[in-house]
Amino acid sequence: MGSNNQSDSQNRRTFIDEARRAQLIQCAIDAIDEVGYKRATLAEIAGHAGITKGAIFYHFANRDELMNAVFMHLVNAGGEFILAGVAAAETPRDQLRAYVQSFIAALKVDPKAIRVLFVIMRNLADENHGREWSPEDYALQETAIASLEDILRRGQEAGEFGEFDVRSMALMIRGTTEMIPPFIEAYPGLDTEAYGRDLVLFFERACGVKRPRKPQ
Numbered sequence: 662m663g664s665n666n667q668s669d670s671q672n673r674r675t676f677i678d679e680a681r682r683a684q685l686i687q688c689a690i691d692a693i694d695e696v697g698y699k700r701a702t703l704a705e706i707a708g709h710a711g712i713t714k715g716a717i718f719y720h721f722a723n724r725d726e727l728m729n730a731v732f733m734h735l736v737n738a739g740g741e742f743i744l745a746g747v748a749a750a751e752t753p754r755d756q757l758r759a760y761v762q763s764f765i766a767a768l769k770v771d772p773k774a775i776r777v778l779f780v781i782m783r784n785l786a787d788e789n790h791g792r793e794w795s796p797e798d799y800a801l802q803e804t805a806i807a808s809l810e811d812i813l814r815r816g817q818e819a820g821e822f823g824e825f826d827v828r829s830m831a832l833m834i835r836g837t838t839e840m841i842p843p844f845i846e847a848y849p850g851l852d853t854e855a856y857g858r859d860l861v862l863f864f865e866r867a868c869g870v871k872r873p874r875k876p877q
Contacts (some may be wrong), residue, residue, distance in 0.1 A: 682720050682730070685710055689731045693777045698784045703727070728781060735778040736801060742767045744808065753816030754870055757834075758861050760809065764838045765857040768845065779842055806831050816868065823869020834864055 688709035692701040703724050707714040721727040746763030750756040768775050809831035816822035837860065845851055 678720065685717060685720060685727065686731050686734050689727055690735075690774065690777050693731075693780055694773050698780050728785075732778070732781050732785070735774050735781075738771075738774065739767050739778070740805065742770065747808070747812070752821060753812050753819060754821045754865070756812045757816065757864060757868065760812065760834070761838060761860050761864065762857050765841060765853050765860075768842060768853065775842055779846070802835070806835050809834055813868065821870065825868065830868065833867070837864075 685706065689701060689706045692706045692709050696705060703717050704714045706727070707717055710717075717727065721730065743760060743763040746759045746766070747756045750759040806828075810827050813822060813825075813827045813830055817824070817827070841856075845853060
């Protein structure tokens with residue numbers, strides 16, 4: 662009986678701790694979007710959360726750890742959205758289309774999250790100027806690239822795609838889609854839906870997809 666009560670108490674504490682971490686991550690996102698990355702201090706974030714600055718240290722060792730947690734939260738949320746779109750498509754060709762379209766659709770689901778993600782990326786790049794990629798950076802990229810390679814490889818096996826180097830094509834698709842958010846930021850009047858359709862057509866042609874002829 663005592664053991665069960667202790668286990669329940671630990672589970673409640675774990676749930677509360679996770680909820681508080683999630684709250685702090687969201688408060689950090691709000692603070693960065695409102696005052697900028699450099700001015701989003703722990704004190705500023707604590708103010709958004711309605712707690713003292715010292716209370717943050719129970720959950721995060723320092724500001725860098727919190728910012729890394731924010732970054733990973735945003736990356737994972739975006740990745741899950743895109744993969745859900747891909748999973749809903751049936752054929753490799755449809756999955757390629759879904760990958761590109763879901764990437765662009767994700768930009769509209771939570772614009773604040775996208776803004777903050779790229780603000781953090783720019784600042785981390787500035788802070789780590791000249792630093793080589795870490796194992797974590799490679800792991801994130803390889804996870805995304807692996808899903809593209811799987812789509813392309815299955816498309817070739819099914820005869821939906823032509824012959825090309827799967828690794829090279831996956832890198833080109835990934836590199837192009839990663840440039841969409843900063844490109845849209847630079848050209849706010851861009852018709853993102855039309856841009857997405859053009860990208861789909863471009864990559865379908867690059868992959869050798871044969872489009873049905875229009876009736877004469």
